[in-house]
Amino acid sequence: MTIKAWAEADRPREKLLMKGKHSLSDAELIAILLGSGSRQQTAVSLAKSILQSVDNNLFELGKCSIKELTKFNGVGEAKAITIAAALELGRRRQLSDIKTRPQVRCSADSYKAIAPLLMDLPHEEFWILLLSRRGEVIGREQISQGGISGTVVDAKLIFSRALEFKASSIILCHNHPSGNPNPSQADKSLTAKLVKAGENLDIFVLDHLIIAAGSYFSFADEGLI
Missing domain, CATH: 1.10.150 (DNA polymerase; domain 1)
Incomplete structure (x- = not known):
């Protein structure tokens, strides 16, 4: 019929x-x-x-x-x-609400601002959300693109972008194409390194989100930052 x-x-x-x-x-x-x-x-x-x-x-x-x-x-x-x-x-x-400079109050707000860029990718990418002093998203910048299992991240590039935007704080974001949002030991080590580097520049790393298959892992929510 x-x-x-x-x-x-x-x-x-x-x-x-x-x-x-x-x-x-x-x-x-x-x-x-x-x-x-x-x-x-x-x-x-x-x-x-x-x-x-x-x-x-x-x-x-x-x-x-x-x-x-x-x-x-x-x-x-x-x-x-x-x-x-x-x-x-x-x-x-x-992604269209980025023009209104949405405010980030929690990890769910961060996820909403970045997930559409990362959730469907077959490879890893590393991005940062750049925030104003009031916690408003003033930019989203891609830092690197890699393969299925990883991507190289340059701390100098991250903080040069943050300085360019005059950001008060940043949120680290990357995806796991495998669908498993749990952080690797390399993810944890990188996060600790970037948090320390940000403190020296008065640009605070508030969170690190790992996007995977419609869900996410937040370092801040889990007490890892």
């Missing part, structure tokens, strides 16, 4: 118009992006198959390449690009 043969209230587009976008499931939203399914599946069934391949995890779906998406029968390059573009737009939407 095609979607056109369904009751009008059950069709994703009509459902969105009648009940609002929040009433739709992830599969129904993706079905709207697909527009159509295959001879074997409706767009909704195809969307469910795509989601099941990533354990219904939108973070993991965001990591899928165009090639991986086109492996599904009924998903050509155009549909794969549409899905990828929609997920990227959602990621950028999460």
